[in-house]
Each structure stands twice: as structure tokens, then as C-alpha cells.
Amino acid sequence: MSEATAGYVLLEDGSRFDGILCGATEGGVGEVVFNTAMTGYQEAVTDPSYAGQIITFTYTMIGNYGVSAGAMESGAAHARGVIMRDARNNSDAASAEGGWLDWLEANGVWAITGVNTRALVRHIRDKGAMRGGIFPASLSTGDAMARIEAEPTMAGSDFASQVSPEAPIEHDGSGPHVVALDTGIKASIVNQFLERDCRVTLLPCLTPAEEVMAREPDLLFLANGPGDPAAVSAVTETVRELIGTRPMVGICLGHQLLSRAVGLETFKLPFGHRGSNHPVKDLETGVIEITSQNHGFAVVGPDGKGTIENDEPVRWQTGHGEAVLSHINLYDRTVEGLRLPDAKAMTVQHHPEAGPGPRDARHLFDRFLDLAKEG
């Protein structure tokens, strides 16, 4: 860990929050978001869905138990930066293979600590997630602002194709063959399928439909991933071609892409859902699950509004039959999941695989595979 250097966070509306640089100290810009989970910092930073973003951790003590290979959600760090209140570089924990700040530095993740993260979060909550950056105090706010303004906004940004693998990745298994369009899949999702003996193939997300079908999938999987679902129209097009051919499930970005493929709209949430404590009601069972969340966009309801009034399985008419609301977020009543019976498809907005976060919804992978069996 290098010598303490003064730095600051600047947002595109001019708000400034001072702190001390740590991790990779050159600084840079991205969309500034916040995550309210109290554990799982390394999992978050290595989740490809955070590509292009700077994560503000609302919990104040970050780095307590170090880092380990087991906590990697992908092969690399994807978040551009992290903003913290009181970062730690400890590696005493038995499971720790290194210190958090050393790891951030080694992985080129910009980091700043000592920031009044609560004030920053309240600002984003009130004004919405926005572009911003982590900068050394030696850089003038004018220069910093110029760098922020040069960054494209998250709405309209395609990060998915950047985090997608260049070549197919195959995992052996004796069970159903899950073929995924990999827009930045988390290791925990793959692991959930593997734990259920699936054979898993991850394809570059721009793989054409016929090549996908040539893999003979039992289940088509649309992965999580970063960015604006509206900006990855090529993938949406592929999904549109594939839907109905084989059972299909999607998580997070995959849920949004499938929705868009059947004609539903998506919109940008004011500050997104990122954390481990959102209650989601499964309208098929009435059970409320505490879920892991990481998304900035959501699917528009059947009446054109962003929220659903009652805990009822409202329906959309699509080109592939009805889409039925299967899950609802009880925090802000946004769409959390769909089922398309005619297309043998189902999706969820949250992260049933956990990693990090609660495992309440992991049983959905069984539901996914039941769908595959029906197919």
C-alpha cells in the first residue's frame, strides 16, 4: 500500500467528497453507484455487472477479512473504482490470501477511503446515480470535471460485449446442457448449475442464434451483465431468434434482454438496486425472499409505469404469448421476475445465485432445470 495521498470524489453535478487515495491511485471516471451489503466486497468488485462503475460501499469497514481466490466472481476486477469510509488491508483471517488494498492496487482498481460515504449516498439517492470519478487532490476540479464530461453516460452504454469471453468456455457435467450467452456471467451462477450436475457452455454474447442452437442446449441461459440493456440490441436480436425454440431463463441483464426481445420496455432506475437485503415476493408461492441485487435498469410494467401496484401476477401481451409477473420487489414495487408459459421462459431481476448475499432464492435454479426438463 502506497503512502497516503489526498484525493477526492467528484460527481458530474459538481459535488465533491474528500478522502485519501488507496489501491490504484491514478484515479479515473465511471458511473458512481452504491452498494448496501455489509459483506462481499471482493465478490462485488469482480462481478462483471459492475463494469464501467465506481462502487460506493455504504458499510464503513471494508477489507476486514482480506481477499481470496474463492471470492472471485470472475477472472478479474470489473468495477473501475471503490469509494470507502474506512478501508482495511488486513490479512489475518485464516481464509485471507492477501490484503484488500494490495489487491485493489494489483488489479488496477482505483480506491479512496476516509470519504463521508453516507453523505455521498444520500446525494445519489436524492439526485440519482451519475457520472463521477476518483481523483488525486493535485488535479483541479476543473480538469476532473472535464474528464467526467468526456465519459459517456451509462444509459446507452454497451459494456456487455466488453466483458464477454472471446471464445466459448465449457464445463463438463452429466445433466442438462445449459448454454449461456455470456454477457458477463458470475462464477456463482455457473457454480449453481454445476452443483446440479449440469453441463455448462458459455458463449461470447454475440454468437449467432444458429451457432447457439448447434450446441444442442437443453436450457438457454441469458446471463447477468453490465450496462444498458437497450444498448446491446445485437444480443436482444439473438434472443428474439432463440426464444421459443428451447426453454430459456435469464438473470438480471438476461431478464432485461429477454423482456426487450419479446417487446417489453426497460428504463433506468434513479439509483439502482445494489445490496443484499431487498425483499422480493414470489407471486407463485407467496414467499418473500431476501435477495442479492445489482442492477441499474428495470422492466416497465404492463401499464407503462415503472411500478406494480398490487401483489398480483399482472400480465403483458407479447409476441410469444403472455408474460406473467412472477416476482415483485417489495421495496419499490418494481418488476423482479417474469414467466412466459408459451415460450417456456422465466427470468428474475435479482441474483438467486447469491455470491455475495442471501441464498434464499437459490432454489430457483431447480425451477430453471424443471423448465429444462419440460422442454
Add this chain to the structure above:
Amino acid sequence: MPKREDIKRIMVVGSGPVVIGQAAEFDYSGVQACKVLLEEGYEVVLVNSNPATIMTDPEFATRTYVEPLLPGPVAAIIEKERPDALLPTLGGQTALNLAMDLSADGTLEKFGVELIGANRDAIIRGEDREVFRQVMTEAGIRIPWSITVESVEQALKELDEGDASLPAIIRPAFTMGGQGGGIAETRDELIEVVSKGIAASPIGQVLVEESVIGWGEFELEVMRDRNDNVVIICSIENVDPMGVHTGDSITVAPAQSLTDPVYQSLRDIAIAVIREVGVETGGSNVQFAVNPADGEIVVIEMNPRVSRSSALASKATGFPIAKMAAKLAVGYALEEIPNDITRATPASFEPTIDYVVTKIPRFAFEKFPGADEKLSTYMQSVGEVMSIGRTFRESFAKALASRELDSRPEVPESDNGLLNAIATPTPGRIDLVLAAFERGLTVEQVHEQAKIDPWFLRELELLATDGDGTGGLERIYNSVDTCAAEFEAATPYYYSSHEPEGSPSEIRRGEKESVVILGAGPNRIGQGIEFDYCCVHAAMTARECGRDAVMVNCNPETVSTDYDTSDRLYFEPLTLEHVLAVCEKEQPEGVIVMFGGQTPLKLAEGLKEAGINLLGTPVEAIDAAEDRGKFGALIDRLGIKPPPYGTALSAAEAEEIAAGIGYPLLVRPSFVLGGRAMEICYSTGDLKAYLDRHVKASPEHPLLLDRFLENAIEVDVDALCDGEEVFVAGIMQHVEEAGVHSGDSACVLPPMSIGQEMIDEIKQATTAIALELGVIGLINIQYALAGGELYVIEANPRASRTVPFVSKAIGIPLAKVATRIMLGQKLADQDLPEFTGDHVSVKEAVLPFSRFQGADSVLGPEMKSTGEVIGIGPDFPTAFGKAQAAAGVSLPESGAVFISVTDTDKAAATQLAAQLHDLGFEILATTGTAQAISRMGTPVRAINKIAEGSPHVVDMIEEQHCDLVINTPTGSGARADGYEIRSAAIRHGIPSVTTLTGASAAVRAMAARANGSGEVKSLQELHAR
């Protein structure tokens, strides 16, 4: 699912007197429950024997019964009130055990009362260790190996057969706070701890369990609703690893050292546990041990009810667990209840926090000389502080400051000595750890000894060497919002924190004038829940009087730190620095320092100097009452006598003054709480020994010497004064002998054996003193009556410990009236009725001796009780009997009574013996007393004094051939014999009475019970006007 319409009337059971392991937190949870149930339109029948609680205020229930929490009296209330349901999960172990008794004896079935919150089977699955073990094993949840035993022989057999191994933990079944349990590392210790545990368990059963000492200890607070939705409210990590009772451990929230996968495993297991145990609705607490080496998890125990930890979790997160538990118990689902704090989101979520919470327990070993200070698996702390800070260091430093310690542990000079001391968990260990780091010892060295997780040690090292990390930052106030600022908070619950300059504060301060009420800080002996009761009343009254009530306190167990109690709650240390910072933000009309005991009073001078307006009695009056010279001159002007006294500034002067006053003498340092270091000296030798042992009298620390009036009747008076007029609210006559601290003495209101003339004299004296001091609010005066003369012992112009008792006895909320006076109203405006009720109220103290191994169990001028109970009846014997029963003293219905009294008491004792004989008791007495009794024609069996050799009186008690001890000691010699007798009686749970008035009261209570006067009346009926 909406709320249940099939039940109308719900009985809520409180937790009784404050004892170690069960304190004010159950007043907090009970008050929340009562408020919710009333709001929902249910009728609430409340039962609790503790008068110092807010829940027993008549406005918190439809019917309030201050009766013993025993099956008999509660069954009588059930028969009278016919509740549809009983909610047993909010009154601690006491309520749960009582519900089990009422279920087992058929009362609930007979009167058609449904247990809500947790049913009988769930309680058994959670509480009976053997059943719990089976349920967990069947569910595949790893718990430490354990064997239930009911005898020492059985425990040794299991050890010899290899089914058990050492070290092992011993936990008695159905006890609270781990009472009677312990750790056995050797065969001899196993024998000792198992036999103690069997004695402590109401069902004579203990669990011998695998020791996971040194593992990390964690707790999760869990809630479940009718729809089987389960949420985790809070995770708590113990700084002290396994081996120290969680109530005695320093704990932090959220868990700091757990990775996400391990935390999620704890979460999954906690959810499985609450489901397997079958707690239908409400909160539970699941405790885990986690092996730091490999993350292996075992479940230690679960409480199928709201607990001390859930009170802490509620304060730590802002999620009101008890309130939610009450709503869930009447049928609501979590998703149907709005989150109290955000109002916009439902309660079916998991709070997330963006700060660190620290809890540090507060101990009272200094009150129990001889007690072993080693902390173990049974709880010994008497209170706790909580603090909130944005970082661990800030939070921890605030908690350390909140402790208000009188002294710090001595730090051994050598490094080895220090490290050795750190190896043993003690109340002062944390200070030693910090001292070690200040001295440059390493995390590795300290970890080797203490086994505290290195994460904590690195933080503590930073704290010791680099401070709390707030340097160069600005103090601001954040709100506690359950959601880390993801949603806007509607509830004004604040903590201070340090952030870079220019950071915003979140205080929402309207235009109204505010009144800042300073709380009492951590519960301790001498300053307990009574003061929190007064503070809560002050807050309620300030609001009624059109002000914003602002509370400052750091005690998580209390009603005062419920964010519902005041308009703004600042969860802060009660130090001048923190209080002034709050005042700077609040710009209050004034600050009330009169209700929180010594804690806020100590700040009065500093606040005044800073220009803060103190409401009520001026600081000068407090000084005039506490300064012997000034007070002596004042009462002299009024023609009122004190016992002869003097103030010594040196040891030599003390002896000189003592000779002038004459012995026996009451000796104490000035400005003390709860009679700390107060003793009676019968001779120059006693005085010299006291001076050697205690305070070195000096000009800075004057020593007070008073003539101790033997055989005097002590009287406590609580009065209100508005500067013009005085209302003498309650005159209480002590039942115990003079010389027992008023806090430890039983007392009766109205007085039983004081003539009207003397009562008038007491009223006149009280009025004169209050007016002369210039009291604006409450005053408590202690008098002694000796030889027909009235002596003033001391005056305290502030809320006293007896305020809640008097308020309940006479039906006038004194602290509320006092607050109105402080805010400018006159007594004349309030039209207070003279007490004319024909009922008698008795307060009895509850003592913690059984918790402190090796401690001397005798009462004296230093207060030792942790709590109190009230007994109300149509006459003194009935009220006294109820108070004894409520305090856990079971006066026998048959058997043998041992009597040994001083010569002056012999005549009266023979009368008692005759009465006891008529009631069917066998009379045992030492030679002298036996002769006197025999001469009056009462059959008596003479037994030996200790000095006369075995079999003597203590042998009789040890062998449990005796069911009641009446022993009146006077003077030091006689007292010594009494010590042995009393200690033996306490060890074996045999009631012992040390005064003739007490004995007479007990005998009359026993007779009254034999005649069966068992009527129960609610406070609402007693005080109906």
C-alpha cells in the same frame, strides 16, 4: 393476513424485578408490545411485579396488575380478567417459565387462554436442551456434543465412558443468563460445577457440553411471521471469544470478521433453527461459535423469545423487534407492517447499517468484596452501554467513554505480568489490552493470551497508538435508518460522528422549543431502571407541555432510548463534551439533570458554566444539600436536628471527630452513589481498618462521619416543591434495621408504626427543607426516628430511587408533576389529591448474591440490590407477603423456623414463636432464645450456636432442616454469627429475616396466607377516582 379478530383481550407478562441477566430491556420490549396492542384495539392485561417499569404505568394497559409473577397470583388474575390470549415472549425467561407453568398446571386450558407468539411445544424445543439437541441433530445442524445429566455421578460416568471430555461447559436447564453454569477443566471442577448447576436448575437438570472456548462467538437476531417468512435483523460479533457469557462480552454489530459465505451460512442456519424450533411468530436469538481456523460453525443455543440481544439489535439497527413481535403475534405478516423508520418500505426486509455499534457491559464487582472477577459462561454484569460511530475506532472510543468508570484496573508493571493478566477475561481486560498496545506489545502477543480475533486487536492497537481517528474532522449527526441511507428516514434517531469539514448533519429540528433530558447511562447497582423511568416521564411530559423532548442516553436496555419516547433521540455518551455538542445543535430551552441519578448531576456544574439553562432545582441547591457544612447550617436555621456528625479531611482528624461523636459511626466518602464504600464502625479499631482499606481522607476527598442511631426507624420521604408550596407525596417506613442502605431495605407506604404527630413533624420538616433549599421539582429526604426524636440523615434535591414506587402506590406520577413544575407550572395548578387509599404498598429489594461466588452476602450501608418489587394488599401482612413472593423469597407454609434474637428482642420473639407454633411450625432456637420461648409455654427445640460446636445452626441450615431463619443481630460480634447463618440460608435458598419488624411482618404474611386472602386488584381499580 390481517390482525386476528377472534381475540380481544391479551395478557402480557413482564419480567419482574431487575436481576442480573434480566433487566430493563424487558421493560423496553414490554412497553413496545403494550403500546402496539392498545393501538391495534386490543385490551391489554399486564402483570409485572416491578414498580420501576414504564410498562406498569396504568396508561400502558387496560388493566395493570403489580402482582408476583407466580402461577397462583397470575391464575387469579386470569380467572378475574379472562384474557383470550397470553403473550409470553416479551418478558424474558420469567414470563416464558411462568407461561409454561400455567400451561402445565392446566390454568390456560381451564380458562381458554391461547399462548401467542410461541406455543408450548416451541418453547420446549427451544429451551429444553435435550429436546433442542435432538431437533437440531435431526435437521442436520451441527451443535456441540452434549449430554444431559441429573446427577454428579451420571456426569462422572459419562466422562469415564468417554461420551464426555474436558474441558466442558455446564449449562443448567431453564435458567436465565446462564445462572449456575460454568466451565470445567478438571474432574474436580466438573463435580463442583455440575452440582451447582443442578441446584440452580428448576428441573434439576444440566447439560454437559463440548467446549468451544476460544472460537469466535456470533449472534443473529431472527424474526419469523405466520407465512413462514424469516428475516435477520442484525448480526452481532463478540469481541471476547467463546467462554465469556455474551451478556458479559464486549460485542459489536454488524459482525466484522466474517466473509460473505460464512455469514450467509450463519444466516441459513439461523433460519433453519427458528423453523425447526417452530417459533410461529416473533423474534428469536440464535448463538453460534465459529472456528476461526476453518470456519466450522456450531449452534450454541437459541432463545425462542425477545432477549437482551434483541433489545440491543433494535437499538443498533432502528428495527423495533419487540413492536414487530407483538404485531406478528396478533396475526400480521411482516410484509403488512410498514418499516417504522422509512415508513415507505415494508418490515419484511433485512436492516443494513452504515456504522459500527459497540456494546460494553458494566460490572459491579467492587460492591462484592471477595467475589472472583473472572468472567465465565454465567452472566455477572449489571448493565451495559452502547455506542454508535462510523468506524470501529470511533464507536469503540465512544463506548469506552460511556462506561463512566470510577476506576481503571491496575496495569501490571512487567510485560509478562500484563500479558498474563490479559489471558483471563475480567471486566478490566479491555483496558489492559489497550495498555499493552500503548506499551508497544504486539497483536500477536496479545492474541496468544486473549484469543481475541486479530481483526479487533489491530483496531484496538490503532486506537491505543493513534487515537479514535477523528482528528481533523468535524462532529456531525447522522440518523439511524435501518437502510444505510438507501431510503429517507422519518424517525429522528441520531448519533454523532466525525466526517470531513462541511459534512451535513441530518438533524431535523423544527421551530418548537426543546427540552434536553439527560439519561442515567448504564444500569449499575444504585442507579438503575428507576431513573430511566423518571427520564421517560420527563420526556412524555415535555411533549405534553408543547416542547420537543430530546433524550440523550447511552443505555440500550432502556425505554428512554426507544426512538418513540422522545421527539429526538441522541444515542451518545453522557459526557460534558457530548452533551454540550447536542446542546449546541438543539439550542434548548433548558436541560433536565434531575432525573438520571448522579450521571447527569455530575455534568450540571459544567453545563451551567457553559451557559446552559438547567431546568428545575438550581445547582446551588444540590451543592447546599450535599455539602455537610452548608446543609448543617441550613437545617440548624430550621430547627431540625441531624445525628451528630463531622467531616474529616485527614485520617487523624477522622479519629478525633469520631471520639467526639461517639460510636457506632456511619462512615463514607462524600459524593457517592448507592452508598459506595459506606460502612458502620463500632470502634476505633473498625475506623482505622476502614481508613486503611478505603479512602485516604484528604481535603479533595473529605470523609463524612455520622453517629449511627441503633434501633432507629428509618423513613424515606419523596416530596414535590414549586418554590412556594410543598406536596409531601410519600412517607415510607423502612422494614429493615437502620444501617441497611435504603435501596436494599424493604419499606412500607403508608408507614405502619409512626404516630400522626410524628408524621406531621416529618411533613413540616420536609416542607421547610424543600423551601429553604429552593427545590423546583423533586426532593427525597431520609430521616431516622430514635427515642421519639426526628433526625434528618440526608436530603437529595432530585428524583430518587423510590419515585416510581411512590407513584404507583399513591397513583400520582411524581416525575411528571415535577417536570411540569420545572417547566413553570405550580403545584396549585395541578390539584394533587392527598393519598387516602386504604391499600398498603410494600417495596422489597432483590439481591444478586447467588451470582457472585465468594462474595459476602450481608446487607449493610452499601447498596447491593439490583432491583425491586412491589406488593400491594389491603393490609401490611398481605402486601409484605406479596412483596416477598415477588422477590423470590418463598415464605414456608410448614416446617421448621429457626429463631435467634438479641436480648432486647426476646420478649417480642416469644410472641412470634407462639404464633408460628399455632400456624403449625416447629420452633428451633439457640439456648438463650429457646429458654425465653420455652418459658412462655411454646414447645421449642434448642440447637447449638456455631461456637458451641456441631451440630449447630449452620449445620441445620446446610442439611435443610430449617425453612425460615429469624435472626436479629446487633453490634459487630453478633453480626459475625449472623453472617454465617445468612450466608448458609442464601446458599440454600432459605428465607432469612434480620429484623423483628421484618419477622413479625413475615409471620403475619404467613398467617394472612393461611387465611387465604388472595384478592387481586389492578392499579386502575386501586386508583380510580
